Amino acid sequence: MQPSIELFGIRIDEPVTTATDLLVGITCLICAFKLKKLVRTLWIHKAIFWYFLLMGLATIMGGLMGHGFLYVLGFYWKLPGWFLSMIAVNLLERVMIHFSATELSPKMLRFFSIFNLVELGFFMLMAFGTLNFLYVQIHSTYGFLVVVFSFCVYNYRRGHHPEIMKNMMWGVFWIFICAVVFVGKLSISIWFNHADLAHTFMFIGALYFYKGSKGILKSPE
Template sequence: MQSASGQPSIEIFELTIMEPMVTFTDLWITAVCLYAFYKLKKLNKKGKVHQYMRWYFSIMAVATFLGGVLGHAFQYAVGLEWKLPGWLISMLAVMAVERASIMHAQPVINDKFGKFLEVANVVELLTFAVITFTTLNFFFIQVHSAYGLGLIVLPLHFLVYWRTRNEGSRIFFLTVIFATLAAFFYTSEIGLHKWFNHLDLAHTVMAISMYCFYRGARQLEVLKPEDIKEDKGAFGDAVKEAIKGTAWWKKLVG
């Protein structure tokens, strides 16, 4: 049995598994998320930001597990509609990381704008959930993730970094940029081999991104008034400072 992605199925003890490497890389993301959740729970940092980040990793672990098992490995047995649980739960995870970013940025943004983002966060989730449920189209999951990460998480964390030089926000900002590679591999369908196709590459980027988000979450501190720099410097200078140096990747992953 061969899937739409072109990856052949395998049989283990007479049990057919579709897209085995795609399933494995999905479960790889699950493992990284569970590790991050366990370590952050053990760290036990207080505040809503850290609570939302723990939720993010735990919810994403569930989403990618269901995605791997129902959306890939046993898709032939359960049908297309069983992709929905993993898809919809992953949208909750994106909502959680958006919420964490909004909460973290509260000291450096206008109160009314912060409240607007919180309401928009819920409206956006409900809108894309309804569209996805009625269309069964993964495209809208991509749009939701692009909106959440590209238009909420990235600019908010860059703003926090610009105003405070918070290391956790620097890592989040760089990680979102790196994570765009996952969308590139997925949409361009560029793969290395039929046993490591475009989905496997996208999942690998996602797994690395999850670990980077975890490293960033460890360094998200409650911002105090004295952390906010009045002389924040030029926008371009902040970008250069965030990415400068040959060891930026080492800094990113800790």
Template sequence: MEQPPIFLWGLRIDEPVTSLTDVLVGVVCLYAWWQLRKLDRPGLSQQYLRYYFLTMGIATILGGVLGHAFLYALSFAWKLPGWIISMISVSLVERACIAHAAPLLSKGTVRFLKTANIVELLT
């Protein structure tokens, strides 16, 4: 079902439900990043997880604003920043999982997973 645009103070906003949902999810991600940052827990998995929430928050807000709300005023290429940052974000959460599981895995398995993570991001 197509969402009709809304107009706020003369400003057209396309896909308002999708745009609002993206912005809200992004704000929740940034809040999670802020709270985890304040905890300052040590460890590589914690660091990756904090960066995951930061980058996913930025990517989701950019996606909602540039990729949905104002895409009518921008070219399709403006969807790329949100997509690229979200790809980095997913890579970071994968890295967090690898770092967290590393003590239970062989060094070869960890090396394989880290390599696969980089290959996945680059392709």
């Protein structure tokens, strides 16, 4: 467990973990508002903005309510951050599904669109029912590695915006490294533990998702 610190007389638990969560969260919010300038009326454009906005809010809440001040707020205050992050991941899945619409049959597009909502509902219920972060992790792993990455590969192989797909795939790669570090509890020291290292890779992944998302917003589709 990372030692607590006091700042201006205020106790902060897991201070580096809190700080790295805030780094990721603030980065996502900056990306959201930079991308907002490119958002047009298309649903997919709005979904991209909301992905970054919700992921930013989720990681900031995770840092403050799930780590830094959990001792004041209690365990249940972890849940808002969990659920916002799950909705954010789901939105990015839907972005990739609908960005692939020209490459899919109407039946396949409908199937993936419906299954995407069923999957979100299932994992949210499991996380709420068990109060276990494992289901948040499984949902993120499924969303990024199975859905987002698979659609990126599918589009890339069909020559559908290959540069955009490469950036999105790099984003998923860094999220995968993040998951490996977090699950394997690979840490540098007590002051830079597995969560801090994982957040660092999340930060890199967010930058690649930003580059890919900017490409999607600028594309004619």
